[in-house]
Amino acid sequence: MSATVTAPPATPRPQQPRKRRSFLGLDRDGLMLAVPALIPVVLFSVYPLLRGIYLGFTDAQAGANAQTTFTGFENYRNLLDDSYFWDSFRIGLIWAFSVTILQFFASLGLALLLNQKLRLRWLARTLALVPWAMPPVVIGIMWRLVYHPNAGILNDVLLDLRIIDENVDWLSSFSVALPAVIVVGVWAGMPQTTVVLLAGLQSVPKELHEAAAMDGANVWQRFRSVTWPAIKPVVVAMTTLDFIWNFNSFSLVYVLTQGGPGGETRLPLLFAYEEAFRYGNYGYAAALGNAMVVVIAVFVVFYLRQRVREANAR
């Protein structure tokens, strides 16, 4: 199953001189640096992960007296026939792509602004992180109030501004429910992306900017030729993770719509969650998890390859 993933995106790295003794390609210094992190990872993450992946090839069920047997690819045959699975995947991809792309551009703009010398910059930087600081349990409830069909502040404001002339039922209308939850998704994920991009922008040497400005480059040209290449690795890393996280999110949407109206906002993880925790089909749920791994890995590997090729071409 995970064969697709094991093709790691090779990034060009400076050649290392050959070391005399090595374990898994690391010299003594390298091992000393890496091992402390690896111990908890192997124990608390790799083991449960492998166990979870294995369950996807069994008929594991919840229950004190459930017998688990290895069933090979049977779960996957059932998945292929499961139209709810396909629907949720389609919605998941729309959701993940929209949120990731919008989030990235919005965050990049914000990070560029916050990177400048501004009055009260510390306050702006702090307030920009509000969505991150708010407890997730209250976020869904707050946004439900914002979108409330007749007592919500959004309709209230839009009516006052005469942008709409009657209340919109944001979360239960078939046409706007998905866009409405995408906005919340972008909102909730922006702080992480902004902080990461801001940190990336800090690593752009000022001297380069000054030199480019000296050559008469305008703002856009400076961004293209100086800033963008410098933050590229960070951008690739962050958008990849954002995409994965977004594809894997569900609790926020679940609180907002419970997957409705009519299944329009049922993300794949909701499906996995219900299979595992509502219906007790751990094996089938894990198979779905594995299918998600394969599909996302295809996108991610493709994306990372592409970026690497671009980098090499330069």
Next chain:
Amino acid sequence: MRSMRIVALAAATGLVLAACGGGDDETGGDGGSGGEPVELTFQTLAWQTAAVEANEAIVDAWNEANPDIQVELLQGDWNNVHDQLMTSFEGGTAPDVFHYESTVLQDFGDRGNVLDLSEYLSDEIRDDIREGAWDTATFGDAVYGVPFLQESQVVFANRTLLEAAGVTLPTVDDPWTWDEFADVAAQLTTEGQFGAVIPLNAPANRILNLARNFGGDYFTDPAGEAQAVFDAAEQEVPRRIHEMLYTDRSASPDGIGMSSADALPGFFAGQYAMLPGAIWLRQQLVEQAPDGFDWVTLPALEGDSSAQGAVSQTLSVSASTEHPEEAVQFIEFFLNAENQVQLAAGDWLLPTSQEAAQSPELNDPATGWDVATATADDLEMAPFQQVKGFEEWKSRIANPAFQEYFSDQISLEELGTKLVDEGNAVLERYQR
């Protein structure tokens, strides 16, 4: 008051008897004096202030009276209790006694996670709790929980608006039929005001419970090889609601995505004259209604009958407990008539104890208790909760399909096709 004491005394005697008899493989529950006290954990889902206080008071009283059996009160929460219990069942860390609802007990029972209480329960509690309530927690011969709180559906109305329109309010003895309700709603619909708002967010449970009004079962042979059906009887309730929304236009379309609490601001503002809802909504009405807002609880609507399907909140014992007898003793104390009055009042729900239902506190007309308590006789075990795979049918098929139908995206026939054909495909998986 005297009868309460007698019940408490009887319950206590029952406890002693239960403690003496029964135990075939008693592991460490010596119940007598001396030795370490037995420690039990009890996870409640109470969250309203009054209900939490009632829980705390009852547990304190128990701990005081039973130094040998000490109960630790844990507070769970409704939105995550399922995941939490499933995980702790796997790990053997589930609380000894836990609060949840009857709809999940079939699954938990099948998986060997909850104890069958049938051989532990005393006659007192069996007699005190309504038969219809016991049905909700009884699967075959096994009793997987003690039912204690039930909700029923009623209609809330803005009395000022109804009186201004000259509507005569129905009484418990002469409730409105669905037709009369629709007529009144149409009569009350004016510019800027709808006769009713029907909250339809995740509507399956409500629709299925109300379907009993017209004898709608939604499933044949629920306890065996269940098949979904959508015939005339099942169609009645959704069709009537759809008519009010799109033909009469007497029910506000706002309701489609709303939970009943969401509908309150509009109800208070006079945008909707009537609001069908569950009896617990009274708590919200009492707490949130603006000064001078005059609301009234109207009796449940009547179809061919006034029967309603119902589920129960339950207390169950986890199968991994080391002290089943003590756990049941505690449950019986916790759910004695006197305590049930406090619990029901705290959560604004019906008690299952017949004696508790007589208490003056639970019959006060000022807050609609008289109407609420009167529905108790109409509650039947909701047949769907015995259907294996019902949860999946509901979440995957029924809720989305009802939402599409009430948003006028699909016709009644298409709704039927989804519920039955797609629904049976889901149910089939559970019958292998």
Next chain:
Amino acid sequence: MNRSTPVGTTLKYVALAAYLVFLAFPLFWLISTSLKTPQELALIDPTWIPNDITFDNFRAAFDEQPIVRSMLNTLLVAGVSCVVTVVLSIPAAYVMARYRSVLSRMTLVWVLLSQIFPFILVIIPLFLLLRDLGLYDTYLGLIAVYVVWSMPFALWMLRSYVETIPIELEEAAAMDGATKVRTLRSVIAPLLAPGVVAAGLFAFVSAWNEFLFALVLIRDPELQTLSLTLVKFIGAEGVARLGPLAAASLVATIPSLIFFAVMQRRLTGGLLGGAVKS
């Protein structure tokens, strides 16, 4: 960058203001909600500033739930998780970025896999493992989970930050005879500061907010973390005690915001600029 026209400057502030309104208005809403009476919360025309300010919600929140206690608990768990994550991740990320080794590749695969495979499906095996290790109902178990939960992000991001650091700097240090460990500590780590702050913030906030695992792992009410306390104000069927919930959430939000306000200084260029020049 600093030579902008007055129009440009105004536009910048307008754009920033628009961002902040979008991102921060819920905070204002939370404050406003926490000061309203139940009646006012059910108004059809929501008020931005309460007509009738009340502190009952705060009183109820503090009376009914051990908010301060659970906040201290969470601070402990999140603080330790944050520090441990960062301390373990910096060297490992450095190795991932600078060594072309099997281990680096395996780590990379793990990082992605651990993020792609749904966490909820790992909960049960992880839970059983922690129980067998005697870590049920302990902070140690919770911290272990949070550390490995945040580490993929920390490694992944720090690795990409290390890649933005010119290799020449290290080579210069190596020429001077510094060991890898020393190079890392004295050359790389200071340059990584903004990335470390980003990773640290992530680790802290994830642990601060995490709910599901805390729910299944922690039973003792004395050990409860903040997110467990907050859900006590939420009931079934989408009904919540909005006022007390908003009050408690506000109290829970403030420490994170203060933490952000302090940490954001570390995101500024001064530190880095200085390091590069020296």
